[in-house]
Amino acid sequence: MERSEEDEFRAFVGVRMERWRRAAYLMCHDWHMADDLVGTVVAKLYERWRRVAATDNPDAYAQRVLTTAWIDERRRPWRREQPADVLPDPAWTPPDRTGDREELVRMLARLGRRQRAVVVLRFYFDRSVEETAELLGISAGTVKSQSARALEMLRTLACASGSPQ
């Protein structure tokens, strides 16, 4: 990769990194794994950057890698998500939004793998039904039904817990 291409790559990644991390967190509920998934996205993008940059929509490619990486990751025994006896010091004090976050985690954890990916693509990355279907390699009908089921479940859970919808 030439210098100018690498600069372009770094700029592309730099402005999207936080958005990818947050989307990954929505799916896996673990910031360490979210960073792993984003690392996978960065590596795959770098490997294919010349081709990706030449496409109409490199964002779509990155989002597809992110969501499919997570769907695959859940089935791999090689992943790093393992229980720890001693939690590392995060050197970071989270703001006092624990209640919201726990609620979000609790609600999303009730959804299946692909449903979470559908929710993230549809409502976080604002992809259309057709785009989501193409990115996940499933039919538009499946996206619609999974979106509807996911929203229904989230609404039910939110109502049950008194959270805003």
Added chain:
Amino acid sequence: MNQEMLDRMIGAAPPSTVDVDEVIGRTRRRQRFRRAATGGVAAAVAAFAVLVAVNLAGRPPRPVPVVQVPAAPSASSGPLIEVDTPAGRARTLARLGTVLEAAVESHAPGTRWIYMPDVPGEKRLPDGHPAMWVTEDPVSFQARSGITGGGRKGGFYLSLRAAGCAAMTSCSPLYECDGTVPVCESTRISSGLTLVHYVDKPGKSRVFYGTDVELRGGKYALRMLAVNYFGGDGAPAVAPVPVLTRDQLDAVAAEVAERFSD
């Protein structure tokens, strides 16, 4: 539901641990390795000769599994790996399941497939067969299952997917022996296929036996993992070693790969 609402619920993110420079460096090294591996046939042959010489001069080499491969399906039965249509993928998955179960029965007699949970709340599948499915990006054929035998149980994973990294799709090149795991050996088995055998012990008493085989033609790679834990995320080790031995895993992988090599 929209992005703003989800962002509000996520709250502030901790500092990123993604080191872009490190990822770029690692990816470059991997690309260099692949180029060297695919372009330097002569070097690979020489390296293999050196490896053999070292093995002969030093410790005795681990025996390469001798695989009795049943007769392959006739050429008139069409391609063994069909990825273009849902029906073709379903046929391939069914064939893979049949071949896998027969190979395990042949090389690991006395073992049995059992349901292995993955995520909480999932529907329980019956024992007796591995769970199998097809994924996209690109098409890959997957299996996961618990397995019992010898008074213990453990996990088993399989994937059959594209070996080469082409045109914006994920891929599964053979495992690279880069010195990061306790055991990693690449060899050519009797049928001429390249087999990479590796063992990893990532801690918490977990033991992974892995075997990758590149199918003839180099288009697809088969990966099998036998692990000594049982279940999904964070499941603890339930036995000192996986149910399948290293030789059994190699033999099963070699047979399945041979049966799926055109």
